[in-house]
Amino acid sequence: MSNETDFWNALDPDLLGRMTSRREALSRAGGMAGTLALASVPVALAATASSAFAQSIPQDVVDVLNFALTLEYLENEFYLGGLQASGLIPAADRSIFETIQDHEQAHVDFLLQTLGDAAVEKPDFDFTAGGAFAPFQDYGQFRLLSQAFEDTGVRAYKGQAPALVGTGGVLEAALTIHSVEARHAARVRTLNGRQGWIPDAQPDAPDAVAAVYAGEDRSSHLGVQVAEVTNVGTTGITEGWDEPLTMEEVLAIAGPFIQA
Amino acid sequence: MSTHPPGSEPESAGSGSTPATRRDFLKRSGTALAAAGLLAACEDDPTGPMMPEPDGVTLDFSSDLGVLNYAYALEQLEAAFYIQVLASLYPGATAEEEQALRDLRDHEVAHRDFLAAALGSEAIPALSPDFGAVDFGSRASVLSTAQTFEDLGVSAYNGAGRYLVEPSFLEVAGKIVSVEARHASVVRTLMGSSFAPSAFDDALPPGDVLAAADPFIETSITLINA
Numbered sequence: 392m393s394n395e396t397d398f399w400n401a402l403d404p405d406l407l408g409r410m411t412s413r414r415e416a417l418s419r420a421g422g423m424a425g426t427l428a429l430a431s432v433p434v435a436l437a438a439t440a441s442s443a444f445a446q447s448i449p450q451d452v453v454d455v456l457n458f459a460l461t462l463e464y465l466e467n468e469f470y471l472g473g474l475q476a477s478g479l480i481p482a483a484d485r486s487i488f489e490t491i492q493d494h495e496q497a498h499v500d501f502l503l504q505t506l507g508d509a510a511v512e513k514p515d516f517d518f519t520a521g522g523a524f525a526p527f528q529d530y531g532q533f534r535l536l537s538q539a540f541e542d543t544g545v546r547a548y549k550g551q552a553p554a555l556v557g558t559g560g561v562l563e564a565a566l567t568i569h570s571v572e573a574r575h576a577a578r579v580r581t582l583n584g585r586q587g588w589i590p591d592a593q594p595d596a597p598d599a600v601a602a603v604y605a606g607e608d609r610s611s612h613l614g615v616q617v618a619e620v621t622n623v624g625t626t627g628i629t630e631g632w633d634e635p636l637t638m639e640e641v642l643a644i645a646g647p648f649i650q651a
Numbered sequence: 652m653s654t655h656p657p658g659s660e661p662e663s664a665g666s667g668s669t670p671a672t673r674r675d676f677l678k679r680s681g682t683a684l685a686a687a688g689l690l691a692a693c694e695d696d697p698t699g700p701m702m703p704e705p706d707g708v709t710l711d712f713s714s715d716l717g718v719l720n721y722a723y724a725l726e727q728l729e730a731a732f733y734i735q736v737l738a739s740l741y742p743g744a745t746a747e748e749e750q751a752l753r754d755l756r757d758h759e760v761a762h763r764d765f766l767a768a769a770l771g772s773e774a775i776p777a778l779s780p781d782f783g784a785v786d787f788g789s790r791a792s793v794l795s796t797a798q799t800f801e802d803l804g805v806s807a808y809n810g811a812g813r814y815l816v817e818p819s820f821l822e823v824a825g826k827i828v829s830v831e832a833r834h835a836s837v838v839r840t841l842m843g844s845s846f847a848p849s850a851f852d853d854a855l856p857p858g859d860v861l862a863a864a865d866p867f868i869e870t871s872i873t874l875i876n877a
């Protein structure tokens with residue numbers, strides 16, 4: 392594979408056309424529920440795409456990218472709010488969140504540029520989730536929500552990757568964002584006194600973020616019960632694999648922070 | 652280890668079965684069949700195969716199994732490295748460092764053993780690592796090598812994703828790559844480096860990855876159809 396500085400230039404329109412057919416077949420079989428899930432949050436999908444690239448990609452890939460964009464909007468606005476809140480983030484930790492915010496902004500910009508007029512608009516966010524949290528007044532809550540958003544972001548991108556099989560540059564771009572979200576998650580986790588990786592289903596996580604870690608205790612992959620083929624213990628096994636979330640599961644987590 | 656551009660490797664670079672036979676097998680087996688074969692094979696041989704392959708190994712990227720073997724090769728390298736690190740940990744390691752390195756070892760060993768089992772009879776043999784360039788008594792040498800391996804692992808999985816056809820294989824690669832990225836972040840933090848040096852990680856072509864890994868692997872690895 393040749394080096395690509397512009398992921399999107401690598402797209403093969405014929406390949407995307409073939410993928411559309413495959414996706415339609417999957418959709419008829421009930422394999423795709425993404426559009427329905429997106430409709431459940433107050434995010435309007437633009438009806439038409441004006442950029443040459445966006446016009447060439449199937450609607451369900453547009454939906455995946457808009458799903459990603461919505462999460463990146465959320466993360467970016469969360470960090471902007473935290474960085475702007477006077478006295479919230481100690482000086483020693485500030486560069487961590489400046490780095491993360493800078494990346495989330497780059498992800499937003501990238502997805503906006505890619506989607507053109509097909510991009511969803513930024514929703515209004517409520518980071519108190521209706522009064523349940525006070526992240527811009529309470530640094531502990533800010534760090535906890537940061538961890539939850541990053542660990543959710545990792546699971547969200549991962550959950551969409553199989554839907555991007557065969558899309559070449561689109562998949563690759565999503566993967567290069569996905570792993571950066573994991574780097575963020577690990578840094579915030581260690582800041583919060585946890586290991587950088589997720590043990591079991593995170594039994595020490597507060598109830599408020601339990602849904603973020605549901606299913607992370609899975610230890611069977613591709614039909615292989617990992618414990619049966621290695622001497623590594625159960626915790627190490629569950630730490631070693633991050634688990635995906637569906638769009639619906641992610642939106643259930645993010646929904647309380649998105650204002651109707 | 653050597654890498655070759657697509658199509659430049661002679662037919663003799665195959666494994667235990669003849670190259671033609673293996674290629675025919677891969678051609679015959681559709682994706683679903685390959686997946687089913689994987690599962691059957693792993694039930695037969697949960698410890699992974701040890702096929703003799705004196706001339707090295709070939710990674711054929713025209714097949715998902717070749718891509719998974721590529722991951723298996725990298726996980727073997729990482730596992731062997733951390734096993735050696737923990738066998739005689741550098742002096743002065745903090746409790747935080749030791750815990751992190753133990754966890755990394757466990758994760759990479761689990762990845763290695765999982766891929767061996769999943770690939771079953773299609774797995775490449777055990778590779779011979781060469782860590783002669785690493786000073787295992789030096790914190791800086793160990794952690795900088797760990798950072799190199801973890802960053803390389805991330806960019807390798809990111810670059811290999813587009814070769815995979817079977818969605819469940821892509822999904823499991825995605826489950827592993829984010830853990831490698833977590834490792835990279837933690838090791839970089841221990842080193843005082845930026846935990847995430849870019850908003851977009853690299854996605855490296857397999858030839859570039861194998862060239863970077865080459866100094867650490869004695870076994871000759873041939874790359875085809877990538």
